[in-house]
Amino acid sequence: MSERKSPLKVIPSASEEQLVQALGDLLTRCSQEALARQDKFSVGLSGGSLIQLLTKALKSCNLKTANWVFFFCDERYVPLDDSDSTYGAYRAEWLTQLPSIQESQFVRADTSIPLDACAADYEAKVKSQVDRFDLLLLGMGPDGHTCSLFPEQPATLQETQRLVIPIRNSPKPPPERITFTLPLINNARNVAFVVTGGGKASVVKSVFVDLDKKFPAAWVNPTNGQLTLMVDAGAGKEIETLK
Numbered sequence: 001m002s003e004r005k006s007p008l009k010v011i012p013s014a015s016e017e018q019l020v021q022a023l024g025d026l027l028t029r030c031s032q033e034a035l036a037r038q039d040k041f042s043v044g045l046s047g048g049s050l051i052q053l054l055t056k057a058l059k060s061c062n063l064k065t066a067n068w069v070f071f072f073c074d075e076r077y078v079p080l081d082d083s084d085s086t087y088g089a090y091r092a093e094w095l096t097q098l099p100s101i102q103e104s105q106f107v108r109a110d111t112s113i114p115l116d117a118c119a120a121d122y123e124a125k126v127k128s129q130v131d132r133f134d135l136l137l138l139g140m141g142p143d144g145h146t147c148s149l150f151p152e153q154p155a156t157l158q159e160t161q162r163l164v165i166p167i168r169n170s171p172k173p174p175p176e177r178i179t180f181t182l183p184l185i186n187n188a189r190n191v192a193f194v195v196t197g198g199g200k201a202s203v204v205k206s207v208f209v210d211l212d213k214k215f216p217a218a219w220v221n222p223t224n225g226q227l228t229l230m231v232d233a234g235a236g237k238e239i240e241t242l243k
């Protein structure tokens, strides 16, 4: 158990429709705040079920996205046209369904170079464009992993220097990845977990109520930013005390 640096905001949703609406509201607020401060809105994306939810939120909100820039909180080290590529999954959804978003708005990892170089190159890309992320959208696996920070690889949670690191032997395939580290994640202005499904209810409680550091997601604790947890009825069923 450790302390939260800022209060956790929990947004429960009774249906997918409500969750999509809440995600749209979050994007609206964070983008307005960012664009009132600077000329770009920087967003870190994650893979998994978030892709579809985000696509639905963006379609229903009709936001002006021209000044948004999308990064990847983690990426699988596979060619960009591989079916495992997180960027590829977003591209397939967004470039067909969200015509206002351009390919040039994605800052992609260069997976054609060696893995260590890929991570260092992505860190350089982040540093050259972003001081603090305006919004990081994170998923969480049933094992409590987030980004590509896995419970089986606790040393990744001790990183203090590098902002993006290579991952080898990931317990979840594919084995090679790059991932944002805690110094970068916890420096963001807004970090939002989007977690769905009853299968994750107990890990949601362990991470967000018990702050059990066995789970990498429990290490996400923005230093000077807002942490939000968006859950559907299934994932949120064991956290009554937080709602």
Ligand SMILES: O=C(O)[C@H](O)[C@@H](O)[C@H](O)[C@H](O)COP(=O)(O)O
Pocket: 046, 047, 048, 049, 050, 074, 076, 086, 139, 140, 141, 142, 146, 147, 148, 172, 173, 196
């Ligand atoms: O790179 C990956 O393997 C996925 O992106 C993964 O990290 C995902 O974000 C979480 O497992 C949550 O996924 P779900 O929301 O689909 O459960």
